[in-house]
Structure formats: C-alpha cells, structure tokens
Amino acid sequence: MSERLRARDLAVLAGESPTTPRHNATVEVFEPGESGFDYARLVELVADRISFVPRYRQRLAPVPGRLANPVWVDDPDFDIGYHVRRSALPRPGSPEQLFELVGRIVARPLDRHRPLWEVYLVEGLEGGRLALLSKAHEVLVDGVHTVDLAQVLLDRTAEPRPFHQDDWHPLSAPSPAGLVAGAVQDAVTDPSTVVDTARASLDSAWRAAESVAGRLGQVAGALTNRRPANSTLGGHLSQQRRIVTVRTDLRDYLEVRREHGGTVNDAILATVTGALRGWLLGRSESMSGVRSIRTVVPVSVRDRELENTSLGSPIEPYLVDLPVGEASPVVRLHQVSYQFQAHKDTGRAVAANRLAGIAGFAPSTFHAIGARVAADEVRRGFQLSVTNVPGPQSPLYAAGARMVETYPVHPLLPGHALAIGVTSYDGQVFYGITADYDRVPDAEVLAQSVPEALTELLDTIGGRTKAPRGRRSRKKKGR
Template sequence: MSERLRPRDLALLAEESATTPMHNATVEIFDPGESGFDHDRLVRLISDRISFVPRYRQRLQAVPGRVANPVWVDDTHFDIGYHVRRSALPRPGTLGQLQELVARIVSRPLDRSRPLWEVYFVEGLADGQVALLYKAHQVLVDGIDTVDLGQVLLDMTPEPKELGGDAWTPGRRPSPAALLAGAVRDTLGDGTTALDTVRSTTGSVLRGVDSTAQRAGRIVNGLAGRRPVRESPFAGQLSQQRRVVAVCTDLQDYRRIRDVHGGTVNDVILATVTGALRAWLMTRGSLSGLRQIRAVVPVSVIDQELEATSLGSQIAAHLVELPIGEASPVVRLHQVSYSFKVHKETGRGVAANRLAGIAGFAPTTFHAIGSRVAAAERGRGFQLTVTNVPGPQSPLYAAGARMVSTYPVPPLLPGHALAIGVTSYDGRVSYGLTADRDLVPDAEVLGQCLREALDELLDTVTGARPRVPRGRRKAAKKVKP
C-alpha cells in the first residue's frame, strides 16, 4: 500500500488557508553562457532526474470516511508541462521586477489534486540571465523520504550529467474499497495507525474550533467598529498577497567582523538582522517600548532523539531574543553570540563548513526542513522565523549553466507578518524576505536596513586587528623567536 500521510504533515495541511499557503520557495539566478540553458533544457533535466524524488510524481488521496490519514498515490495523469512553467520579464528585467513576479506566484496556494510542486523558468533578466523559481509544499519535502527537487538538479561541474531518466509508469489508481482495505490492514498490522488517525481527527476538530473562535472574534470586533488588536509590528491578520525582497552581500564582510569580534558567521548574520530590524522599526516610529524580538532559528544538531534527516544531522529549533533595543552594534553581536554559546558547548552543534560539505547538499532542503521545524514550534510565542543555511562556496550548475545567486523565499506562519531566510553561496550571503503585502508595505526599507546594519558592523572593524582564538594564542606562545 502507498505511504500514509503522517499526523504532523496532516496538521500542516489543516493549517493551510488562502492567507497562509504552506509551501517553500527558492529563487536561483543562472548565467546560461554557452550552455543553451532554456525552458526545454530544464524540462529535459527534470525529466532526467525526477526519479530521484519519486514523490514529485505523486499526489494525496483521501480515504473514504476519513477512517485513516490520506495516502500518497501515483498521479495517473502526471503532466510535467503543468508543473514546469515558463514566464518572462520585459527586457532587461530587473531584480525588483523579478521580486514582484515571485511575490505574485508564491501568494497562490498549490493545487492539492496534483503533485504539490511547481517550477518556473523566468527569462528576460538583464545580461541574458535566467531565473528558476521552485515552489513545493511543506508536506512534500521532509528531508527524510523526500528532498527538494532543486537538490538533484544541480551539479558541481559545468559538464551536465545525462542520467537517462526512467521508464516510469504510474501505478493504478486505488479504488475506494482498496483504500479502506489498506486502512484496515495498516490498523491491524500497526497500532500506531489507529492512534495517528485519532490524533489527526482530534487535531482537525480542535483547529476547527480555534478557527471558528477567531472568526467569531473578528465579527464581534467588526460589530463594535474595532479592528483586531495587533500585538506587535510582526503580527496581524494576513492578506492573500505577499511581498518578496532579495538582498545580496559579500561573505568576506561577515568573516572580517567575526575575526575581530569573535563568534561565528551565523552570529554576525543574526546581529545584522537585529540591527536591520531596529533601524526599520525606528523608521516606522515603532521601536519605543520594544527591547527584544523573540525569533526561532532552526539549527543543525547531532541528536539521536530527533528525527533523522538526509542532511547528515537533525534540525532543532533554537529560540533567541534579538536585542533590538540595544544601540551598540558590537554589544548586539556579543549578545546574539552568547545566546548560541550553550548550543555550541553541548557538542550537539554542527559546524557550517561541515554541513555545507555534505555530498549533494543543497540549501533548499535545509530551508524546507527549517520551515517545518518552525511551524511545529508555534506555541512557544516567537514572533519571527530566521532560517540561515550555509551553502557550498564553489559554483553549482544546472544543465551547464552557472548558478550566480540563490535567494530563499520562506513561508509566513499564520499571524506572522514577516519571515527571513538567509543562504550563503559561492562567496555571497543572500537574504530573502517574505512579508505580508498589507501589514508590511515597506518591506523594501527593511531590505535597505540590512545593508546599512552590515555597514554599521563593518565600521567597527576598520583598522582593527583580527582576534586570535584562545587555542591559537597558546600555541603561539610556545613558539620560540
């Protein structure tokens, strides 16, 4: 029988609505050069490698009467032309125009009657560049049984590898009787199936009650002539539209700051985010009274008690208070660094260079898992998700075309007006901001604040000598002149 959807995945589906589509997205920009990389080459590339991610040709099938969780079944009408789409910007397309296009596309939920993914080939960028936009539902990419499609499309060399595809034929569509029989077999053969069904059903009922209560509250507020109260600049009733902002910076700048002030590149990135949020809130006149912003930062760990992933480690949620009330950029950096000190000292943490060096590692899968981890932690009262993924520091290629840059487009959780994704790749650190179009109309200002926050940290290291780690300092003292 086909694999059954797990309760955690069913919870993600249940939380999805027109205002909170639960899919991840990534933008990758390529320089085709002489590779001839175009829409047709992309279709052939995906056809050649989709067998490595078989779930990308499956869809969800409900069980009659909901006596068990839905199952993954082969899509008997799978049409790659539906999933791999072509779009274009007016030449010469700018990054701003690309961001607008991406925002419109990621605002639309995926069609649940088909495999839960789409890829857009975007032409018309300046200098002859093209872009790929990957869009995949969170239940599709779990990093365990299924990785992101983008992970299997990229090569480490410009010579494309022709793998020949596969002679795939879909399995027969299961009948209602077969679905019921499978549910009975699973229940009798594994008691956890019945327990999962009870949990899923109970969870759906509770979510329905919660949703009804929220709607009732909005109606009461409307009758009273009052809008729902927003708890912070990062929360509110979401619209159905998004804003997307991409910011590209140099990795070497973060290393310079780290070498002088200590900590890690991850600490410097989070300190940059903290400084940017502070400056952005000041432009809004919203900083008064705010000292910290609680953020969840998914981190890679070695922990056998957590669910194993294909990334060579597990992913855990780390809560950090971003000190936006602190005026000094150096103090902000040290406070962020201290918040990760315990995590580092436990021995559970995985170094960025080790994670990026995993064979076949691509940031897209880590971002997808990070979004799932953040969604599971909603009850812990955080206001912002920041997913930072260290990517490879050498170029990657798709069908011979070099990937110039990559930007994550993280999803918004219900009630969250902003999410931030960060990817380091080939000497660059790229930020992807996803914001609600109505709640954060000034998302571009936040993007500019990121650049200014990094410059503010760089000003503190001009002319400063790099800090020598304690271990190297002791070794240097032993060397005789």
C-alpha cells in the same frame, strides 16, 4: 499499500489556509553562457533528475470516511509540462520585476489533486540571465524520505551530465474500496495507524477551534476599534506577498567574526537584528518598550534519540531574543553570540562546514525543513522566524548554466507578517525576506536596512574604511 501520511504531515495540511499557504520556494538566477540553457533543457533536466525524488510524481489520496490518513499514490495523469512552467519579464527585466512576479506566484496555493510542486523558468532578465523559481509543499519535502527537487538539479561542474531515459510507469491508483481495505488492514497489522488517525482528528478539531477563536477575535477587534497585538510583525494576513532580497559578501561577516569572535551565524543574526532596529526606527511607530524580538532559528543538531533528516542530522528550533532595543552594534552581536553559546556548549551543534559539504544544493531542503520546524513551534509565541543555511562555496550549475544568485522564500505563519531566510553560496550571503503585502508595505526599507546594519558592524573594526561589498535590493514598484 502506498505510504500513509503521518499525523504531523496531516497537521501541516490542516494548518494551511488561503492566507497562509504552506509551501517553500527558492529563486535561483543563472548565467546561461554557452550552455544553451532554456525551457526545453530545463524540462529534460527535471525529467532526468525526478527519479531521485519519486514522491514528486505522487499525489495525496484521501481515504473515504476518514478511516485513516491519506496515502501517497502515483499520479496516473502526471504531466511534467504542467509542473515545469515558463514565464518571462519585459526585457530587460529588473530584479524588482522578477520578485514582484515571484510574490504573486508564491501567494497562490498548490493544487492538492496533483503532485504538490511547481517550477517556473523566468526569461527576459537583464544581462540575458534566467531565473528558476522552485515551489514545493511542506508535506512533500518532509525531511525524512524526500529532499527538495532543487537539491538534485544542480551539479558541481559546468559539464552537463548525460540525460538518461526514465522508463517510469505509474502504478494503478487504488479504488475507494481499495483505500478502505488498506486502512482496515493497516489498523489490524500496525496499531500506530489508529493512533495516527486519532491524533490527526484531534489536531484537526483543535485547529478548527483556533480558527473560530481567531475569527471571533477579529470581530471583537473591529467592534472595539483596537489594533491587533504585535501589529508591526504580526496581525491578520492578506492573501498577497511582497518578496524583497539582499545580496552581501561573505568576507564581511568573516571580518566581523575575526574582530569580535563568535560565528558567521552570529554575525548574520546580529545584522538581521540591526536591520530590524533600523526598519522599526524608520516607521512612525515608536519603539518605546520594544527591547527584543522573540525569534525561532532552526538549527541542526547531533541527537541519536531524534529522527534523522535527509540532511543526516535532526533539526530543532532554537529560540533567541534579537536585541533590537540595543543601540550598539557590538553589544547586539555579543548578546546574540551569548544566547547561542548555550547551544554550542551542549556539544550537539553541527558545524557549518559539515552542512555546506552535503551533496547537492542542500540549503533548499534545509529551508523547507526549517519552515516546518518553525510552524511546529508557533504556539510558543515567537514573533519571527529566521533560517540561516550555509551552502557550498564554489559554483553550481544546472545543465551547464552557472548559478550566480540564490534566495530562499519562506512561507508566513498565521499572524506572522515577516519571515527571513538566509543562504550563503559561492562567497556571497543572500537574504530572502517574505512579507505580507498589506501589513508590510515598506518591506523594501527592511531590505535596505540589511547592508546598513552590516556597515555598522564593519565600522567597529579598527582601521577599516571600506564600504561593505555586495548589493542591496533596489526599491520595488507598486503592485
């Protein structure tokens, strides 16, 4: 029998709704050069590398009567042309137009009757560039058996590896009777199957009760004309998304670290803190009483008692309070560093250079796992998730085309209007900010506040007068 979905994976599916689809995405920008990288080459590349991630050719098959959790089965109608798609911007397409398109695509849920992923090649960008949008469901990239497809598409050299002929043929899909028989057999031979099924049923009932309670809260709020709590960072979400991005230079964070100590991660989170502060001050809402923002930051750890991920080490949530009420950028940095010092003192922290040295483009997998980790902690009452992943500091290529930019696009959790992903790659630090379209109409202001917050930190370095390197997002046009 094919592999059965675990209870925690089923909980991911149960937690999905039209306003909170549970898929991660990555946007990569390429300079094709003389490689001839186009849609046909992309289809060849995906067809070649998909054998490294066989689950990308499988779909979920539910068991009749819910006698057991669904199983992964080969999709007998697998069509790579359905999953690898082509789009274009009116030339010359701007970054704003690209991410407006990305926002529309990531807002759409994936079809559960097919393998849970899509890849889009977006042509027409200014300068002859191309963009690759990879989109995969969280149950597909589980952090144990499957890495993100984007991790295996990229090479460390511009010399394309020769494609090989994949002779994959789907196994016959089990019939409804076969699925029931498999569930009974698993229940007899593996008692954990019964436990997982019961746990999944209880979790489904719990989530249904939470959904009803949430709808009753909406009705009560409307009747009393009350605004939802944490209306700046949370509230009831729409089905649309805004995606804004920022590119900065890694050398600036290294300068901050050399001057003030701590780590590059501390400097990045201090920059996020300063950006949030500047964004909140720019709103009409007062910051009175807002001293910090409770934030979950997934971290990689050494722990033999925890299940290893496909990255070689477990990933755990770490809760920090980003001090947005603090006016001094240096004090903000030291407060963030102090909170992470406890994690470093345990000896379980994994060095950034170890993560950056993992084969392939591991950040895309880390972001996918980090989103799952954050979702598992949503009942702990945090307001924001920030996932910062160090990537390789040398160029990567897809079929000979050089990747010049990469932006993580995180899903939003229920009641969370913002999520931030950060990836460092080839000397740059890339921010991807996902925002609810209705609740955060000024998302571009938050993006513009990132380089301003970095400037604040750089200005504290003695004798430095240069502006920060890199580019900030330009203002987006309306929908």
